Amino acid sequence: MKLLAHHLRLRTVASFVSLALAAQMAWAVDPFTVGDIRVEGLQRVEAGTVFASIPVRVGETYNDEKGTAAIRSLFALGLFTDVRLEVNGNVLVVIVQERPTVASVEFAGNKEFSKEILQGALRDAGLAAGRPYDKAIADRAEQELKRQYINRSLYGAEVVTTVTPTERNQVNLTFNITEGRTARIKDIDIVGNKAFSTGTLKDLFDLDTGGWMSWYSKSDQYSRAKLNADLETLRSYYLARGYLDFSIDSTQVAMSPDKESISITVNVTEGERFVVSGVSLGGNYLEKEDEFKSLITIKPGEAYNADQIAQTVKSFTDHFGNYGFAFAAVEPRTEVDRANNRVAIVLQADPSRRAYVRRINIQGNAKTRDEVVRREFRQFESSWYDAEKIKLSRDRVDRLGYFTELSITSAEVPGAPDQVDLNVDVKEKPTGSISIGAGYSSAEKVSLTFGLTQDNLFGSGNRLDLQLNTGKFNRTAVVSATDPYFTANGVSRTVDLFYKSQKPYQDQGGNYTLVTMGGGLKFGVPVTELDTIYVGINAERTQIKPGTNIPAAYLAYAERFGYASTSFPFTLGWSRDSRDSALAPNAGRYQRLLGELGVLGDARYIKANYQYQQYIPLSKRYTLAFNGEVGWGKGLGGRPFPVFKNFYSGGLGSVRGYEQSTLGPRDVTGAFIGGTRKVTLNTEFITPFPGVGNDRTLRLFGFVDIGGLYGEGEKLSASGLRASTGIGFSWISPLGPLRFAFAVPLRKQPGDRIQKLQFQIGTSF
Known part of the structure; x- marks a missing residue:
């Protein structure tokens, strides 16, 4: 490497000497008419590149000035290490020596990053196979590789480049990497705090000194971006508690000599705690002061709270936007009484001018059709600007699930001060997936799954879903197709075909099964922006296949109404989901009501199920969650409720600590x-798992479950309720949401099947 670098430096010096000598030669040549131009020394560069770069053509007069300009322009291409001009009669000869070309780029010793990731980083730095080799670019590439490792807290990483010349003036580059050990945070100290303990403040940080789960959370790996985020969290914590003058004076990050441990010291000045003495409005509020006052969350008599001020300012600007004032500005001004530690807040508003939306521009959707995005918009072109409708439009587009990034920005229209354009920038993500796998649960044992899903079929917004599931007790095959805009008003249509084979959970080794097959047609009618009502009809054929140990209740039903029954149940449902996440919710509410009415066919019944979930954030780390579910079914026309439509309870998803589906009535x-x-x-x-900081993909929870199951004609009573308590954890794993629970029954009855340890992939709550 050193010999080659020395050789290249000599060649660079020679190039400048050649430039000087060529210039002298050009000065010594009398002007003449060029009869021909010949290029020598080319191996990969096209001759046309040289001809296009020199300022002289055949038939033109060559002079000293053009010779000097030709040499400079050819060197400026960066393709040559040496350029000379010679004159042979009336022929101008251009002699060049090309720079080496990178033939290949290899890596040795890399474990933290794949070869593809490192090659991408070098490509961004200007180094890749097929490009000219340049020592400066190679040095820059080394620094880029080191930067990638520093981002992973590998501060001791070393990179040595080996350059191997090959035939045809090419070189092979090998980056030999010694990654070293990851630098861990040894200590975090906060200096200057008096109002709050250091432990309380350090709990706000995502960074920490590590624990037994640091291998998962990587919270003890230093990152400047993470530290800046933690410092902003610290600042917000003080400003939300009245410390108006709080400041972070300095931050020191010290690294040990071996580059394997880091100490962080944060110096703060708390200042005095201020109380809000009053809130007033200033400026122009469109003569709607009462409306704006109702949006104020700042409370006089309580501590100054920057979060409340920011929330109020945002509510004000949004409310101005609801009236079409897209350029409204609200400035919170403070009048500080330091003698009494009180502060008065004046919300100064300038609505500026009213505007309407000229055009909505959608960018970044290479696959998804514009229509799929536009039909979710509630803000229309040529209508007054409405901030509430724009936010609603953004939420609706985001809920499609087709994009990893989504932003809506407004831009003034030049020459039209009362108009704005909305620019919708999206970044698409793959919406199709094929999954093949195996799962295991304490109830189902081994089950195989296959799934084929396309959420955005051909960019149309339609959904196609194929699911297969096998298990000891349940086997399912479902094909479903959904058109979310079957009508222009947003009525969706879903067509289902299904086959289900199931056996109620029991341990007597019976081989009887219930087989249901059929299809369904369902329509979803949006009632409001949050509520949807579902109506549909199914065609089902259920067959009781007798076998050993068939329950007497099934046998009695089959003897009375036959082993096979056909029905055409009507379905009616309603749902509303305001949770902040479907996989790891921390706030919000979910409600679902499903009804089923069988009046056509052999089975006559009515069935309803209502579920309610509420998530209450107690803090950034802790969440209180409630789930309630009620089911009810009744036979119609003097017939009993079909036994194959019964509800089941016990185990994960209902009352943990009992074997799956073993609560409630038994037959003889x-x-x-x-x-x-x-x-x-x-x-x-719910709390983050110990040692993982604020990571929400792995969480610990304690629970109390209460539930009961009652047969037809059985009196509802508290004595039939079971209860349990325990702890568990949930993990959003690559295979899906996994929940594990250890439960101890609190209220049980003789004969109950106890199962303290339970887990399952894909279960909810």
Whole structure:
């Protein structure tokens, strides 16, 4: 490497000497008419590149000035290490020596990053196979590789480049990497705090000194971006508690000599705590002061709270936007009384001018059709600017799930001060997936799954779903196709075909099964922006296949109404989901009501199920969650409720600590046959898993479950309720949401099947 670098430096010096000598030669040549131009020394560079770069053509007069300009322009291409001009009669000869070309780029010793990631980083730095080799670019590439490792807290990483010349003036580059050990945070100290303990303030940080789960959270790996985020969290914590003059004076990050441990010291000045003495409005509020006052969350008599001020300012600007004032500005001004530690806040408003939306521009959607995005918009072109409708439009587009990034910005229209354009920038993500895998649960044992899903079929917004599932007790095959805009008003249509084979959970080794096959047609009618009502009809054929140990209740039903029954149940449902996340919710509410009415066919019944979930954030780390579910079913026309439509309870998803689906009535054979009425109540206290900081993909929870299942004609009573308590954890794993629970029954009855340890992939709550 050193010999080659020395050789290249000599060649560079020679190039400048050649430039000087060529210039002298050009000065010594009398002007003449060029009869021909010949290029020598080219190996990969096209001759046309040289001809296009020199300022002289055949038939033109060559002179000293053009010779000097030709040499300079050829060197400026960066393709040559040496350029000379010679004159042979009336022929101008251009002699060049090309720079070496990178033939290949290899890596040795890399474990933290894949070869593809490192090659991408070097490509951004200007180094890749097929490009001219330049020592300066190679040095820059080394620094880029080191930067990549520093971002992973590998501060001791060393990179040595080996350059191997090959035939045809090419070189092979090998980057030999010694990654070293990851630098860990040894200590975090906060200096100058008096109002709050250091431990309380350090709990706000995502960075920490590590624990037994640091291998998962990587919270003890230093990152400047993470530290800046933690410092902003610290600042917000003080400003939300009245410390108006709080400041972070300095931050020192010290690294040990071996580059394997880091100490962080944050110096702060708290200042005095201020109380809000009053809030007033200033400026122009469109004569709607009462409306704006109702949006104020700042409370006089309480500590100054920057979060409340920011929330109020945002509410004000949004409310101005609802009236079309897209350029409204609201400035919170403080009048500080330091003698009494009080502060008065004046919200100064300037609505500027009213505007309407001229055009909505959608960018970044290479696959998804514009229509799919536009139909979700509630802000229309040529209408007054409405901030509330724009926010609603953004939320609706985001809920499509087709994009990883989405932003809506407004831009003034030149020459039209009362107009704005909305620019919708999206970044698409793959919306199709094929999944093949195996799962294991304490109830189902081994199950195989196959899934084929396309959420945005051909960019149309339609959904196609194929799911196969096999298990010891349940086997399912479902094909579903959904058109979310079957009508222009947003009525969706779903067509289903299904086959389900299931056996109620019991341990007597019976080989009887319930087989249901059929299809369905369902329409979703949006009632409001948050509420949707579903109506549909299914065609189902259910067959009781007798076998050993068939429950007496199934046998009695089959003897009375036949082993096979056909029905055409009507379905009616309603849902509303305001959770902040479907996988790891921290706030919001979810409600679902499903009804089923069978009046056509052999089975006559009515069935309803209502579920309610509420997530209450107690802090950034802790969440209180409630889940309630009620089910009810009844036979119609003097017929009993079909046993194959019964509810089941027990285990994950209902009352943990009991074997799956073993609560409620039994028949004379001892089989668990389910019931016609079900009630379940769950309470969970959720916290990040110890050692992972604020990571929400792995969480610990404590719970209390209460539930009961009652048969037809059985009296509802508290004595039939079961209860349990325990702890568990949830993990959003690559295979899906996984929940593990250890439960201890609090209220049980003789004969109950206890199962303290339970887990399952894909279960909810």
